Amino acid sequence: MHKVTAIYPGSFDPPTNGHLDLIERGSKIFDELVVAILRNAEKAPLFSVAERVGMLEALTSHYENVRVDTFDGLTVEYAARVGASSLLRGIRALTDYEYELQMALMNRKLRPELETVFMMPAEKYSYLSSRLVREVAQLGGSVKGLVPELVEQNLRGKLDPAYRLGEFADIEESGKKKMRTRKKA
Numbered sequence: 001m002h003k004v005t006a007i008y009p010g011s012f013d014p015p016t017n018g019h020l021d022l023i024e025r026g027s028k029i030f031d032e033l034v035v036a037i038l039r040n041a042e043k044a045p046l047f048s049v050a051e052r053v054g055m056l057e058a059l060t061s062h063y064e065n066v067r068v069d070t071f072d073g074l075t076v077e078y079a080a081r082v083g084a085s086s087l088l089r090g091i092r093a094l095t096d097y098e099y100e101l102q103m104a105l106m107n108r109k110l111r112p113e114l115e116t117v118f119m120m121p122a123e124k125y126s127y128l129s130s131r132l133v134r135e136v137a138q139l140g141g142s143v144k145g146l147v148p149e150l151v152e153q154n155l156r157g158k159l160d161p162a163y164r165l166g167e168f169a170d171i172e173e174s175g176k177k178k179m180r181t182r183k184k185a
Contacts, residue, residue, distance in 0.1 A: 003032065004032075004085055004086060005031065005033075005082065005084045005085060005086070006026060006029075006032070006085070006088045006117065007034045007075070007084045007087055008022065008023065008026055008033060008034070008035050009036040009038055009071070009075050010035075010036075010037070011037065011038055011040065011043070011045065011052075011130065012035070013046055013134070014130055014133060014154065014155060015052065015055055015147065016129070016133055016147050017128065017146060017148065018090065018125035019090075019130075020060075021121050021125055022088065023060055023066060025119060027065055029117070030086065030088070033088065034066075034068075035066060035067070035068045036069050036070070036075075036078060037052050037053060037056070037068065037070045038070075038072065038075075039070050039071065040072070041072075046158060047154070049070055051154065055151055055154060056068045058150055059151075069082070075087065076114055085114065085115060086114070087107065087115070088119060089103075089104070089117070089119070090118075090119055091118050091120055092120075092121060092125075092128070093127075100116075100118060103116075104116035104118075128146055137155045137159055138159060143155060
């Protein structure tokens with residue numbers, strides 16, 4: 001038997017609980033799963049590629065067969081470079097299916113040996129997208145339960161001026177409730 005490597009490509013801006021659901025389930029199906037972050041110069045992401053890599057590496061570090069990488073260009077060319085025989089793609093709704101079907105058929109035309117595996121997210125994440133999370137967070141809404149705590153903290157740090165540009169620590173003062181203060185450099 002040969003080792004089956006799959007890539008799970010996307011922008012992951014930011015990583016959501018839906019992404020993590022697919023990563024967890026994909027890690028059980030494939031021998032190796034590469035979470036491949038697309039570097040797209042035409043988009044203005046909220047998080048830099050390095051920030052997304054850092055978050056995803058932290059969130060997936062407990063999976064022995066999952067690694068995080070970045071790529072640009074065609075997904076099929078990246079898949080060939082890393083020796084992947086499968087693409088993992090999530091489908092939330094009928095509109096996702098139509099788009100993903102077109103992409104899968106084009107990928108098959110470009111690289112016939114590359115199989116696309118579609119996976120439905122857990123029902124509780126079926127509406128969730130990075131775009132929606134960004135919009136809710138940018139408008140000051142709660143993203144609790146939509147993203148891991150690490151991502152929630154990073155969103156707050158990116159969007160809340162009180163958290164911007166610094167590292168923070170919880171400090172407890174003689175029985176008073178915890179306050180957040182900036183660590184001194």
